[in-house]
Amino acid sequence: MTETTLPRKMSKTHVIVVGNEKGGSGKSTTAMHIVVSLLKRDFRVAVIDLDARQKSLARYLENRENYARAHKLKLTMPDVHVLPKATEGTREDMERDEKNRFDTLLQQLRRDYDFVLIDCPGSDVHLSRLAHAVADTLITPINDSFVDLDLLAQVNADNYKVERLSLYSEMVWNARKQRAVADRGQIDWVVMRNRTSALDAKNKRRVHDALKQLEKRVAFRYVAGLGERVIYRELFPKGLTLVDFRDSGQDKMTMSHVAARQEIRRLMEDLKLPGWTEAAVAAE
Incomplete structure (x- = not known):
């Protein structure tokens, strides 16, 4: 995809990683709305999709490019890269190859972009662990259920109190330690609760x-995510988001669209990404 010619707005690249180890939590939808929100604020953005088999985020962006071309629309695009896992050699050989390719690509992107967003597959793979260890902001979407909560911790069946951490939380803890050793950096871990119902229920509470x-x-930040709205799924074939809905030749926005846009705006504020507040004020 054609990269933007806008100058960089930040001196240091901020790496956003969207990941967990369970599919169906809305990672790609979340990632897409974050990417377009940043592009709309004139940040230079690159994307790395680590799920070379499904390529959900890369396909979303491919749909966007095709739809813009077919309808002669000017839609903002990031620079997109798909990084496949290694398939030949011993485990040590494959992990070495993956690390070399990952480090090389990330180093190249750090030279040109304000933000690099990395979308991880919904499973525990080496490339995903590499990504978690370099995150400045780690975003973990989970669905509004104890099935997804089990990704983070196990709870008591009688009183619903947290009893012990699960494997993914331990993996993030290890990634934080690796990051601290590597450059004394910190990972801002944000857990967002997706597909929440508007109805109140005991399970929800x-x-x-x-x-x-x-x-x-x-030590994560717990924020509200995206509600259970059909519009999020309907936009995928066109590669559109609620952020650029008015610029995409679509029909008049409904109240549901407006509410969804408010969710995206709130999420971007809650993420507290560097430069966001200043850029948002300048654009209004």
Whole structure:
């Protein structure tokens, strides 16, 4: 895809990693809206899709490019890279190859872009662990259920209190230690609760309470994510987002569209990405 000719707005590249080890949590939808939100604020953005088999985020962006070309629309585009996992050699050989290719690509992108967003596959693979260890902001979307919460911690079946951390939380803890050793950097871990229902329910409150317990214990920031809205899924074939809906030749926005846009704006504010507040003010 054609990269932007805009000058960089930040002196240091900020790496955003969107990941967990479970599919169906809205990672690609979340990542896409973050990418377009940053592009709309004139940041230079690159994307690395580590799931070379499904390529959900890369396909979303490919749909966007094709739709813009077919309808003669001017839609902002990031620079997109798909990084496949190694398939030949011993495990040590493959991991060495993956690390070399990952480090080389990231180093190249750091020279030209304000933000690099890395979309991880929904499984525990070496490339995903490499990405987590270089994150400045780690975003973990989870669905509004104890099935997804189990990704982070196990809870007591009777009182729903957190009993122990799960493997993914331990992996993030190890990534934080690696990051501290590598450059004394810190990972801002943001857990966002996706596909929440507008209806109140005991299960919804219990998931909320468990996440609040974990927030202090594991040191992440717990924020509201994207609601359960059909519009998020409908936009995928066209590669569109709620951020650029008015620029895409679509019909008049409904109240549901407006509410979804508000969710995206709130999410971007909650992420507290560097330069966002200043850029948003300048654009208004």
